[in-house]
Amino acid sequence: xxxxxxxxxxxxxxxxxxxxxxxxxxxxxxxxxxxxxxxxxxxxxxxxxxxxxxxxxxxxxxxxxxxxxxxxxxxxxxxxxxxxxxxxxxxxxxxxxxxxxxxxxxxxxxxxxxxxxxxxxxxxxxxxxxxxxxxxxxxxxxxxxxxxxxxxxxxxxxxxxxxxxxxxxxxxxxxxxxxxxxxxxxxxx
Amino acid sequence: xxxxxxxxxxxxxxxxxxxxxxxxxxxxxxxxxxxxxxxxxxxxxxxxxxxxxxxxxxxxxxxxxxxxxxxxxxxxxxxxxxxxxxxxxxxxxxxxxxxxxxxxxxxxxxxxxxxxxxxxxxxxxxxxxxxxxxxxxxxxxxxxxxxxxxxxxxxxxxxxxxxxxxxxxxxxxxxxxxxxxxxxxxxxx
Numbered sequence: 001x002x003x004x005x006x007x008x009x010x011x012x013x014x015x016x017x018x019x020x021x022x023x024x025x026x027x028x029x030x031x032x033x034x035x036x037x038x039x040x041x042x043x044x045x046x047x048x049x050x051x052x053x054x055x056x057x058x059x060x061x062x063x064x065x066x067x068x069x070x071x072x073x074x075x076x077x078x079x080x081x082x083x084x085x086x087x088x089x090x091x092x093x094x095x096x097x098x099x100x101x102x103x104x105x106x107x108x109x110x111x112x113x114x115x116x117x118x119x120x121x122x123x124x125x126x127x128x129x130x131x132x133x134x135x136x137x138x139x140x141x142x143x144x145x146x147x148x149x150x151x152x153x154x155x156x157x158x159x160x161x162x163x164x165x166x167x168x169x170x171x172x173x174x175x176x177x178x179x180x181x182x183x184x185x186x187x188x189x
Numbered sequence: 190x191x192x193x194x195x196x197x198x199x200x201x202x203x204x205x206x207x208x209x210x211x212x213x214x215x216x217x218x219x220x221x222x223x224x225x226x227x228x229x230x231x232x233x234x235x236x237x238x239x240x241x242x243x244x245x246x247x248x249x250x251x252x253x254x255x256x257x258x259x260x261x262x263x264x265x266x267x268x269x270x271x272x273x274x275x276x277x278x279x280x281x282x283x284x285x286x287x288x289x290x291x292x293x294x295x296x297x298x299x300x301x302x303x304x305x306x307x308x309x310x311x312x313x314x315x316x317x318x319x320x321x322x323x324x325x326x327x328x329x330x331x332x333x334x335x336x337x338x339x340x341x342x343x344x345x346x347x348x349x350x351x352x353x354x355x356x357x358x359x360x361x362x363x364x365x366x367x368x369x370x371x372x373x374x375x376x377x378x
Binding site: 023024025028029030031032033035036053058059062063066067069070073075076077078080081082101109110112113 | 212213214217218219220221222224225242247248251252255256258259262264265266267269270271290298299301302
């Protein structure tokens with residue numbers, strides 16, 4: 001998605017050889033026009049798959065998931081990372097390691113909202129080590145739901161997540177794939 | 190918003206005299222059509238205010254904020270509740286008490302994204318005790334930004350948040366106002 005790549009080149013901040021900060025348009029302040037266009041891209045890519053639910057994990061995937069789900073005409077679910085009194089106790093859960101938080105966390109989806117027969121499109125903002133997507137895939141497996149594919153805004157191809165996902169036979173669409181960062185410059189695949 | 194009230198009556202689960210669970214269409218599984226219509230409602234209500242930013246707090250306000258911001262043609266910001274390595278250290282912050290989590294939490298917005306000259310529309314899913322909105326108003330005050338108003342999906346008028354907000358002279362638009370819950374029945378104002 002050229003518009004996304006141009007925006008990354010213009011507004012992302014690179015730290016070291018592996019961190020790309022997109023807080024000014026993706027995961028703290030958010031450009032809703034860009035997210036809406038990304039949503040349309042994912043919807044077009046997966047429209048033939050008979051998707052019944054879009055699944056993401058709080059927080060940064062929610063804006064994109066909102067627009068994908070609207071385009072596909074299905075609900076979306078966000079897995080919860082943080083326990084709260086208002087989450088039902090009857091949940092599917094997966095443990096993932098968060099490199100951002102440097103700790104293991106549990107993600108949960110209520111059993112009420114995902115079940116056998118669902119065809120799920122998993123959405124997230126970043127794919128680096130793949131922990132969030134693998135956790136969401138595990139939750140779908142526990143629910144007996146089919147994972148029809150994964151869509152991410154930005155894949156860092158120099159980290160192993162993309163390979164993990166594709167090697168499991170899961171269709172993965174990334175709107176911008178960063179192959180490397182050299183001397184502060186982002187190189188797209 | 191009649192469609193929202195009908196949906197609440199149909200799908201919300203009432204627990205005791207004060208808890209209304211809307212996890213099947215607002216804050217765990219989300220109906221993007223309803224959120225999009227809510228976004229249009231808020232955009233229509235505040236279109237004349239020259240809004241420059243929409244502000245919410247993770248997590249449940251993000252879907253609504255996405256659609257409001259798209260309609261108004263401005264970015265939205267979600268305040269962060271959970272510290273992460275990828276948040277800038279230079280932030281505006283406010284402490285709020287979370288009744289859902291039964292503890293005090295800090296919400297933060299990077300100083301890069303909010304400043305004097307901004308006219309802010311604050312969005313959230315629920316208004317009960319008003320802690321989240323008051324925290325977001327405080328952050329706008331710290332930034333020197335003007336709060337042009339607040340929009341919430343569901344206000345529980347039997348809890349004090351709505352009064353707090355209105356008594357401060359802040360314009361508040363609630364798409365569904367629950368005046369009481371009696372014997373498991375939701376009564377709208």
